[in-house]
Amino acid sequence: MNLPEGWRLIINKPQWIFNKFGYYFPNVKLAIVNPPIWIPRLFWLRKLFTTIIINHETVHAWGIIGCKKLYCLEFEAEMYDIKYKDKWWEKVISFPFQMFYGFRLCKNHRKELKLLMEK
Secondary structure, three states, X not given: OOOOOOOEEEEOOOEOOOOOOXXXXXXXXXXXXXXXXXXXXXXXXXXXXXXXXXXXXXXXXXXXXXXXXXXXXXXOHHHOOHHHOOXXXXXXXXXXXXXXXXXXXXHXXXXXXXXXXXO
16 A cells, blocks of 8 residues: 655554554654564564554555444544543454454445545
8 A cells, every 4th residue: 555645654663562553643744653572573473463554554644534343444443432542442352353354444445545546
């Protein structure tokens, strides 16, 4: 997945992080990915996880902020209520749903992203 024109992606060295794996800053057109060191490199698991984070932040860069569907790659619990922003259980609950859906966007967001990329 490609970033919009003018955006930069920075992938930091793996760190001991358990909450925020990536950030995006629309004002400076920058996306930052922090791969967790606690995910083993065995069978390319860390690379796969980093790719998923990059895809999530890239979709944010295109302007799609969140989704209420648990299986969507852009799921954000704060879409239900702002008090759920950055809660640890958000990733724990959504991970099995997203895993079985293949870490993809839902149908609506796929269409929206396709339209945004064609402009």
